[in-house]
Amino acid sequence: MDDLRAQAPETLLPGKSIALVHEWFAVTGGSENVFVAMHEVLPQAKPFVLWRDPAAQRGSGFQESWLAKTPLRHAKPLALPVMPLTWRTLTREHFDVVVSSSHAFAHTVKLGSSEDTRYLSYVHSPARYVWSPDFDGRGSNGLLTLPRKALQAADVRLSRHVHSYAANSMEVQSRLRRFWNRDSRVIHPPVDVDYFAAAPAHERMQQRGYLLGLGRWVGYKNFDLIIRIADAAGIPLVIAGSGPEEANLRREAEKARVPVTFEHRPPRERLRELYWGALALLFPAHEDFGIIPVEAQACGTPVLGVRRGGLLETVVHGETGFLLDSLDPAAYASALRHVxxxxxxxxxxxxxxxxxxxxxxxxxxxxxxxxS
Structure with missing residues (x-):
C-alpha cells in the first residue's frame, strides 16, 4: 500500500467561492457519507441539498432547495421530472467552483450565468430510475414510462457544461461513458475502516461460526439465495438489515435446515460484532461499488460474491474472498470450504x-x- 493514508491538504482553492450540492440528504447512506467527507475537504464551501431528512443527525447547516417545502420530497420518483429545474433555480449566488455529489440529476446543476464557473461532479451512478429501470425496481413506476426518454435526453443536454467527472467505481465509470459519452476518473467512496478494523470487546466476540448476510432486504440483493447458500453449506446464518422482502425471507428461512437469525437494523456497534464473528459475508449482488463488503474485510472477514460490479474492485479473489460467476448455492457452498x-x-x-x-x-x- 502506498502513502494514500495521508491526510488531504487543509486548504484547497484559497480565495475561491465554492458550492457543494447533493441530492436528498437521508439519515444514513454511502452518498451522504461522501458529501460529508467532501465538505471536510472543502470546509469553506457552501453546501446545498434538495432536502434534508429531519431525522438526520448531520448536515444541520445545509441549505435546502424549494422542493423541500413541497410534498414531492416524500415521492422521489415523482420529483424526478422537476429536479433539473430545481438545480437551475437553486440560488442566484455566484460561485467560482461548483462540486456536485450526484445519483440523480445533481450533476446538471448550474448556478448563475457566468461562463467562468468550474463544474465538477462526483457520480454515484447515473439515475437508476431513468437509465437502468430493470436494475432498480423503483424505476418501473408506470408514471415514469413515458417521460423516461425525455429525462434521458435532458440528463445529457443539461450536463454538457460539466468540466470534470469522478465516478465511484469502474462500474459507474463505464456507465458514464456509455450513457453520457463522458470520461471520468475513479475515486472510491470512503469507508470507515478505522472503526471496523478495531476489534469489539473480547467478552462479546463470537467465534467465526456463522455466515452473514447484510443490507436492504430487496429483490436484487438476493437474500433468498443467501438463505439457500447457508442451507447448502450446512452453516448457521445471520441476516441483518431491513426491507420490504422481510416476510418472504422469513418464510424462506423456515424451510432451511440450518438456524437463520434475523437482526433488524442492528446499531453500528452490533454490526461490527456481527462482521467480526462471521465466517464469511455472503454478497451475491451486483452493486455499483458496495461499502458493506469493504466493512466486512476491515474486520478480517472474507467475502463471497458475484464476479461483477464493484466486487471486482474491492475483493481480491483467492486472497480476501472468492468471486463466482454462478448463482448456484452449491458453488458457494463449495467455495466456503476454502475460506x-x-x-x-x-x-x-x-x-x-x-x-x-x-x-x-x-x-x-x-x-x-x-x-482551475
Missing part, C-alpha cells in the same frame, strides 16, 4: 485502500487538478 485458508490480517490490510483518508486525498487531488 479457512485465507489470512485475516491480509484481508484487513486490503480494506485500508478504501479508507476515508484515501478518499479525501483523492478528492483533494481531483479538485486541485480540475477546478
Amino acid at each position: 479457512g485458508s485465507l489470512n485475516h490480517d491480509r484481508i484487513r490490510a486490503h480494506a485500508w485502500n478504501f479508507s476515508a483518508d484515501v478518499f479525501k486525498r483523492r478528492i483533494a487531488s481531483w479538485v486541485a487538478d480540475d477546478a
